[in-house]
Amino acid sequence: MENTMKEMRDGASVLDIDPKSAVGGGVEDVYGEDRASEDQFVTPWTFSVASGYSLLRDPRHNKGLAFTERERDTHYLRGLLPPAVLSQDLQEKKLMNSIRQYQVPLQKYIALMELEERNERLFYKLLIDHVEELLPVVYTPTVGEACQKYGSLFKRPQGLYISLKEKGKILEVLRNWPERSIQVIVVTDGERILGLGDLGCQGMGIPVGKLALYTALGGLRPSACLPITIDVGTNNEQLLKDEFYIGLRQRRATGQEYSELLHEFMSAVKQNYGEKVVIQFEDFANHNAFELLAKYGTTHLVFNDDIQGTASVVLAGVVAALKLIGGKLADHSFLFLGAGEAGTGIAELIALEMSKQTKSPVEETRKKIWLVDSKGLIVSTRKDSLQHFKKPWAHGHEPVNNLLDAVKAIKPTVLIGSSGVGRTFTKEVIEAMASFNEKPLIMALSNPTSQSECTAEEAYTGTQGRAIFASGSPFDPFEYNGKVFIPGQSNNAYIFPGFGLGLVISGAIRVHDDMLLAASEALAGQVTKENFDKGMIYPPFSNIRKISAKIAANVAAKAYELGLATRLPRPENLVKYAESCMYSPVYRTYR
Ligand SMILES: NC(=O)C1=CN([C@@H]2O[C@H](COP(=O)(O)OP(=O)(O)OC[C@H]3O[C@@H](n4cnc5c(N)ncnc54)[C@H](OP(=O)(O)O)[C@@H]3O)[C@@H](O)[C@H]2O)C=CC1
Ligand SMILES: CC(=O)C(=O)O
Numbered sequence: 001m002e003n004t005m006k007e008m009r010d011g012a013s014v015l016d017i018d019p020k021s022a023v024g025g026g027v028e029d030v031y032g033e034d035r036a037s038e039d040q041f042v043t044p045w046t047f048s049v050a051s052g053y054s055l056l057r058d059p060r061h062n063k064g065l066a067f068t069e070r071e072r073d074t075h076y077l078r079g080l081l082p083p084a085v086l087s088q089d090l091q092e093k094k095l096m097n098s099i100r101q102y103q104v105p106l107q108k109y110i111a112l113m114e115l116e117e118r119n120e121r122l123f124y125k126l127l128i129d130h131v132e133e134l135l136p137v138v139y140t141p142t143v144g145e146a147c148q149k150y151g152s153l154f155k156r157p158q159g160l161y162i163s164l165k166e167k168g169k170i171l172e173v174l175r176n177w178p179e180r181s182i183q184v185i186v187v188t189d190g191e192r193i194l195g196l197g198d199l200g201c202q203g204m205g206i207p208v209g210k211l212a213l214y215t216a217l218g219g220l221r222p223s224a225c226l227p228i229t230i231d232v233g234t235n236n237e238q239l240l241k242d243e244f245y246i247g248l249r250q251r252r253a254t255g256q257e258y259s260e261l262l263h264e265f266m267s268a269v270k271q272n273y274g275e276k277v278v279i280q281f282e283d284f285a286n287h288n289a290f291e292l293l294a295k296y297g298t299t300h301l302v303f304n305d306d307i308q309g310t311a312s313v314v315l316a317g318v319v320a321a322l323k324l325i326g327g328k329l330a331d332h333s334f335l336f337l338g339a340g341e342a343g344t345g346i347a348e349l350i351a352l353e354m355s356k357q358t359k360s361p362v363e364e365t366r367k368k369i370w371l372v373d374s375k376g377l378i379v380s381t382r383k384d385s386l387q388h389f390k391k392p393w394a395h396g397h398e399p400v401n402n403l404l405d406a407v408k409a410i411k412p413t414v415l416i417g418s419s420g421v422g423r424t425f426t427k428e429v430i431e432a433m434a435s436f437n438e439k440p441l442i443m444a445l446s447n448p449t450s451q452s453e454c455t456a457e458e459a460y461t462g463t464q465g466r467a468i469f470a471s472g473s474p475f476d477p478f479e480y481n482g483k484v485f486i487p488g489q490s491n492n493a494y495i496f497p498g499f500g501l502g503l504v505i506s507g508a509i510r511v512h513d514d515m516l517l518a519a520s521e522a523l524a525g526q527v528t529k530e531n532f533d534k535g536m537i538y539p540p541f542s543n544i545r546k547i548s549a550k551i552a553a554n555v556a557a558k559a560y561e562l563g564l565a566t567r568l569p570r571p572e573n574l575v576k577y578a579e580s581c582m583y584s585p586v587y588r589t590y591r
């Protein structure tokens with residue numbers, strides 16, 4: 001009886017509503033939203049100024065229990081919060097306590113993502129103040145698992161999804177993003193997510209994670225960062241069969257269909273945000289990555305992190321390692337396992353730096369560098385069948401079809417893993433490196449940890465503690481014969497946040513290889529004697545904001561020198577200027 005009265009008051013009776021489409025009404029439902037049937041249209045009303053309850057629900061302005069008594073009065077928060085006022089520092093302490101209680105890294109990841117959706121400044125304060133502890137959670141290795149399970153983790157949009165369905169409408173899609181002033185876009189098409197392969201639309205975890213680092217490590221404002229996933233389908237059979245898959249359920253578009261969508265995207269970005277927005281390509285498969293970089297490098301401010309950022313960070317590690325292993329860059333010989341984006345990108349930047357140092361042509365310095373792919377050592381007899389980015393590395397040598405034999409034949413002083421395949425630096429390979437090098441430099445770059453070419457333990461034990469070791473994903477310190485070794489993390493995360501900041505503060509319009517060298521030089525210069533004494537070839541991440549400011553300053557200086565900077569006049573002290581531009585996550589006071 002009471003129900004019938006309510007329905008009559010609301011102007012509808014149970015008899016008017018199709019029981020199959022009825023969604024239940026609420027008392028005093030003025031706009032008819034709650035009692036509308038599924039086939040009646042309603043308008044999604046909202047407020048434009050955040051105050052009261054909506055202020056607490058707005059992650060950019062929410063301060064949780066840190067709202068002062070005055071703010072609680074002026075912003076209609078009385079009664080919506082318990083009486084205690086907790087400072088941001090105390091909130092941070094509480095959150096860290098609760099995150100540390102989770103044993104499973106993915107639970108920590110979920111807790112952090114929920115925090116970001118609830119209270120953005122607190123999220124960044126945690127990340128900045130506890131960078132070494134939280135980097136493996138928001139970034140590799142945990143972000144890899146998060147991408148594999150992104151379909152079930154997805155709750156709210158953290159970035160833009162641009163799929164083939166949006167063809168012809170990409171500009172409109174960009175305008176749906178709530179922020180207008182964008183400085184950095186990280187975009188993926190999900191085809192090569194870390195060393196985990198094609199994760200399709202679920203690759204979104206990578207742009208989201210990389211941009212969180214842009215803010216935490218490089219000081220870019222969160223509102224200026226835009227994660228984008230381009231969805232052209234996936235060739236991952238498991239995802240295609242998964243009823244909960246969040247992406248387009250079709251095989252990947254290729255050829256003209258692919259390039260047209262990408263071209264529309266690149267044009268729309270320039271039209272909407274102008275020429276000075278940094279577009280970072282991330283985790284594209286190599287058959288698209290090199291082409292996109294070459295095609296848009298002359299018209300847009302593009303940067304491929306896997307090819308260029310990785311190269312810059314590895315060159316920095318190698319240059320720093322020379323203090324431990326001795327000699328000049330050109331005195332060393334390099335062997336790579338993996339001749340894709342990372343492998344050939346690094347090889348080219350090392351050859352370029354060697355060429356600058358020795359004043360010899362890059363064609364000559366490339367001869368110090370050898371690469372192995374899935375078919376064996378890259379040699380001149382294979383040249384005709386090689387992808388274009390491998391051709392410069394096809395040197396004269398008899399065919400060698402596995403890594404161990406290549407190590408024995410080339411006798412490199414530096415061994416670099418960029419294959420995406422775990423445990424490929426076998427005991428025999430590491431022992432061979434140790435047999436002809438006093439201090440072999442071994443870099444196992446593949447991510448996440450499961451794909452690392454070897455572990456820190458394997459590198460140190462296989463060389464009786466003589467190896468200088470760094471890896472793409474972090475390994476814990478390892479004790480061998482009473483000495484504690486701290487493995488370095490050779491990851492582009494050292495470079496791209498500062499590199500991007502340098503582009504932004506100088507108003508650069510194009511990326512130039514010399515800027516990568518400048519970034520690399522700045523990073524290598526930050527390794528201290530104390531770091532070297534522990535076997536480290538990178539500075540600790542705990543200093544990363546200072547390091548990023550130095551990288552940004554070097555990159556910006558190079559942009560000015562090359563005439564590629566548009567922000568004039570050039571600030572005199574670029575390091576100070578970079579530092580002064582960095583976002584701080586401290587809560588603001590509301591009037
Ligand atoms: N630490 C860091 O900062 C970074 C790390 N990476 C990591 O590097 C890895 C590779 O990335 P990327 O270069 O973009 O990938 P690509 O797919 O472009 O390249 C992979 C290369 O590895 C080769 N390869 C694959 N399997 C084997 C094998 N069993 N033996 C020998 N060679 C093999 C491939 O050979 P073929 O050409 O014959 O197929 C190819 O040359 C990933 O795990 C990624 O996470 C990437 C960027 C940054
Ligand atoms: C670190 C990174 O960019 C990668 O593994 O792809």
Ligand SMILES: [Mg+2]
Nearest residue numbers: 282283305306
């Ligand atoms: Mg990457």
